Amino acid sequence: MNNPALARYPATRLRRPRMAGWSRRLFAEARLGPDDFIWAIILIEGQNVREPIAAMPGVCRLSIDEAVKAAKHAVSLGIPALALFPYTDANDRTPKGEEALNPDNLMCRAARAIKDAVPEIGLMADVALDPYTDHGHDGLLQDGEILNDQTIDILVQQAIIEAQAGFDIIAPSDMMDGRIGAIRNGLDAKGLHNVQIMAYAAKYASAFYGPYREAIGSAGVLKGDKRTYQMDPANSDEALREVAMDLAEGADSIMIKPGMPYLDIIRRVKDAFQAPTFAFQVSGEYAMIKAAAQNGWLDGERAMIESLISFKRAGANGIVTYFAAEAAEALQR
Ligand code: PBG
Numbered sequence: 001m002n003n004p005a006l007a008r009y010p011a012t013r014l015r016r017p018r019m020a021g022w023s024r025r026l027f028a029e030a031r032l033g034p035d036d037f038i039w040a041i042i043l044i045e046g047q048n049v050r051e052p053i054a055a056m057p058g059v060c061r062l063s064i065d066e067a068v069k070a071a072k073h074a075v076s077l078g079i080p081a082l083a084l085f086p087y088t089d090a091n092d093r094t095p096k097g098e099e100a101l102n103p104d105n106l107m108c109r110a111a112r113a114i115k116d117a118v119p120e121i122g123l124m125a126d127v128a129l130d131p132y133t134d135h136g137h138d139g140l141l142q143d144g145e146i147l148n149d150q151t152i153d154i155l156v157q158q159a160i161i162e163a164q165a166g167f168d169i170i171a172p173s174d175m176m177d178g179r180i181g182a183i184r185n186g187l188d189a190k191g192l193h194n195v196q197i198m199a200y201a202a203k204y205a206s207a208f209y210g211p212y213r214e215a216i217g218s219a220g221v222l223k224g225d226k227r228t229y230q231m232d233p234a235n236s237d238e239a240l241r242e243v244a245m246d247l248a249e250g251a252d253s254i255m256i257k258p259g260m261p262y263l264d265i266i267r268r269v270k271d272a273f274q275a276p277t278f279a280f281q282v283s284g285e286y287a288m289i290k291a292a293a294q295n296g297w298l299d300g301e302r303a304m305i306e307s308l309i310s311f312k313r314a315g316a317n318g319i320v321t322y323f324a325a326e327a328a329e330a331l332q333r
Pocket of ligand 1: 284
């Protein structure tokens with residue numbers, strides 16, 4: 001590249017290394033393997049429950065015993081960690097989402113059961129109030145405003161009970177200003193200094209979360225939208241400021257979300273900070289690939305692998321994805 005004269009046809013033929021499979025493998029710049037995945041799993045109350053999610057073909061809400069089986073399956077595939085999210089029925093939601101602070105809530109019971117049965121797996125917990133509020137927002141709602149600082153006080157408590165239940169990574173997805181520093185202090189004050197924080201640092205107000213809101217029971221519930229706290233899809237410089245603040249407040253790793261429409265953000269963030277950077281391939285991205293594949297409009301397996309390796313090429317260290325097990329199985333073949 002420094003000397004373009006060296007790269008002149010016909011001495012240089014860029015097709016030459018593409019001619020054989022062995023050579024394409026040697027020349028591959030990005031690699032994808034099970035180590036790259038955090039498997040996103042939706043929990044539901046009950047026993048032996050695998051409840052299909054209509055907008056996410058192939059993904060089921062899992063009761064705790066089924067989630068334990070999934071954890072064992074993940075270990076057998078070489079997947080290092082699971083990210084858990086709880087489904088909450090509309091009737092069990094409250095204005096302030098108090099269930100988030102119940103040490104025996106679905107998330108905490110699942111963490112204890114999984115850690116008991118499969119201690120070697122990493123467990124990531126979402127921190128935000130949206131699975132528990134009757135308005136579907138990630139924070140406290142007062143007179144149409146999402147309260148920042150009052151929400152943080154609750155998120156700190158939520159993070160502590162999740163960490164005490166056995167979660168290894170606390171992943172605040174709420175986008176309140178200042179929550180990473182507050183959560184770090186709160187964890188440290190309880191002696192939980194080895195519990196990691198993965199900040200959903202640049203999280204955009206996205207239509208691609210649609211299927212997830214069905215999955216956790218927020219779909220019919222959400223009042224308005226999340227644009228006063230999640231980022232404007234038009235913005236890129238602002239993502240760097242979000243990431244800088246979260247790293248300064250003590251985040252061990254940062255996440256960009258959604259994934260594929262924001263590959264440019266992943267690259268900028270990786271180049272600017274060289275910090276552990278993760279992508280969330282969200283529910284709508286999963287649904288698009290599955291729906292097109294079900295219609296015979298594209299090759300689902302190839303599209304899945306291509307979408308996942310694009311994150312690695314863009315600079316991500318790993319990917320939170322609903323495809324984790326399916327992709328790990330495909331890569332084994
Ligand atoms: C909420 C949260 C969302 C997701 C993870 N945590 C949705 C939202 O902000 O409305 C989305 C995950 C997905 O779409 O797969 N705190």
